[in-house]
Amino acid sequence: MPPAVASDPRREPLSAEIYLRDGDVVARDLLGRWLIRRVDGMTVAVARIVETEAYLGADDPASHAYGGRRTPRTETMYRPGGCAYVYFIYGMYHCLNVVAGPADTPHAVLVRAVEAVEGIDWMVAQRGRPLPLGRGDLGGGPGKLCQALAIDRTVDGVLLADGELQCSVGEPVEDSAVAIGPRVGIDYAGEAVDWPLRFAIRGNAELSRPRLG
DNA sequence: TCGACGATCATCT
DNA sequence: GATGATCGTCGAG
Numbered sequence: 753m754p755p756a757v758a759s760d761p762r763r764e765p766l767s768a769e770i771y772l773r774d775g776d777v778v779a780r781d782l783l784g785r786w787l788i789r790r791v792d793g794m795t796v797a798v799a800r801i802v803e804t805e806a807y808l809g810a811d812d813p814a815s816h817a818y819g820g821r822r823t824p825r826t827e828t829m830y831r832p833g834g835c836a837y838v839y840f841i842y843g844m845y846h847c848l849n850v851v852a853g854p855a856d857t858p859h860a861v862l863v864r865a866v867e868a869v870e871g872i873d874w875m876v877a878q879r880g881r882p883l884p885l886g887r888g889d890l891g892g893g894p895g896k897l898c899q900a901l902a903i904d905r906t907v908d909g910v911l912l913a914d915g916e917l918q919c920s921v922g923e924p925v926e927d928s929a930v931a932i933g934p935r936v937g938i939d940y941a942g943e944a945v946d947w948p949l950r951f952a953i954r955g956n957a958e959l960s961r962p963r964l965g
Numbered sequence: 966t967c968g969a970c971g972a973t974c975a976t977c978t
Numbered sequence: 979g980a981t982g983a984t985c986g987t988c989g990a991g
Contacts, residue, residue, distance in 0.1 A: 805972070807972075814972070815972090816972080821988095823987075823988070824987085825986085825987060825988085839972085839986090839987090840985075840986055840987085841971060841972070841973065841985095841986085842970095842971060842973050842974080842983080842984070842985080842986095843971090843983070843984030843985035843986070844973075844974080844983070844984055844985080845973050845974070847972060847973085849972085860972095862972055864972085881975095893973070893974070894972070894973070895973045895974060896973090896974075935972075936972070936973095937971085937972050937973075938972060940970095940971085941972095960973095961974095966990105966991085967989105967990090967991085968988105968989100968990090968991105969987105969988095969989100969990105970985105970986105970987090970988095971985105971986100971987095973983105974982105974983090975981100975982095975983095976980100976981085976982090976983105977979105977980080977981075977982095978979080978980080978981100
């Protein structure tokens with residue numbers, strides 16, 4: 753692919769309406785899009801989304817907002833789609849979500865894997881792992897990609913149109929390149945364990961475990 | 966206040 | 979495949 757430059761149309765922010773649809777639609781649409789990480793106004797890294805999961809709010813037993821549960825932590829999900837929802841998990845990791853749907857419809861899209869487009873050295877440094885990094889070790893998992901992009905609770909609520917974390921047009925993918933399967937790590941969610949709400953770019957090297965497609 | 970648990974990962978066997 | 983790390987969050991008391 754050609755190098756990314758400032759005038760690159762792939763860097764144009766996604767329009768706000770994109771995020772106002774249901775979580776599963778947004779999750780599929782975000783494949784191939786770019787996350788642009790900015791620190792103090794400077795772009796330090798660009799990463800391409802290669803795997804997502806949808807969480808469908810009040811009607812989804814796997815969602816933090818199941819049954820309309822509304823707490824200080826989940827408040828961000830009740831905002832209109834288009835901002836980041838970041839939470840802390842297992843005492844050591846963060847997970848990055850894109851809020852979807854209109855206000856008070858707490859849908860979210862968990863970003864499960866990204867691949868580096870630009871600023872790979874910076875991302876590797878953020879990960880703090882000994883080199884060389886193996887397949888999927890940089891951005892192949894929700895905790896890993898948050899480390900690589902230095903995402904923590906301070907990013908929670910950031911607008912993806914113009915904040916410290918942005919989401920741009922990137923390189924959308926064809927349906928034929930998309931693998932779909934059940935979500936990971938939600939064994940507590942009853943019937944919802946089997947819902948086909950995990951989306952990935954088929955065969956991509958940075959997919960999370962267990963691999964889909 | 967307290968106890969249980971988690972949308973994970975690295976490091977074992 | 980199994981397990982420990984590690985702590986914010988939330989519901990129960």
